[in-house]
Amino acid sequence: MRFVSKQKPRPKANRRWRFESLGNVRPEQVKRIARELVRLYADKFTTNFNDNKKAIQSLTNISSTRLRNRVAGYVTRLLTTQATQTPQSEETE
Numbered sequence: 001m002r003f004v005s006k007q008k009p010r011p012k013a014n015r016r017w018r019f020e021s022l023g024n025v026r027p028e029q030v031k032r033i034a035r036e037l038v039r040l041y042a043d044k045f046t047t048n049f050n051d052n053k054k055a056i057q058s059l060t061n062i063s064s065t066r067l068r069n070r071v072a073g074y075v076t077r078l079l080t081t082q083a084t085q086t087p088q089s090e091e092t093e
């Protein structure tokens with residue numbers, strides 16, 4: 001005898017939008033590489049993602065395009081937050 005469920009089958013969750021409400025989670029490797037590059041070559045990076053991508057390509061030997069883009073994105077994010085957090089003391093004086 002076979003058991004037949006009377007419940008309707010649940011639709012599968014759309015995995016793409018499943019974690020939409022979570023923040024940006026980056027692996028520690030990406031953060032470590034980005035922080036070290038900013039510390040060593042701060043003058044080579046800007047708040048422009050494409051410029052940072054080219055700079056990372058010339059400064060490192062990262063063969064993975066995905067990893068290079070993630071590092072470039074995190075570098076851009078670091079520099080953008082640093083620019084917004086710097087005090088505007090020159091304007092007030």
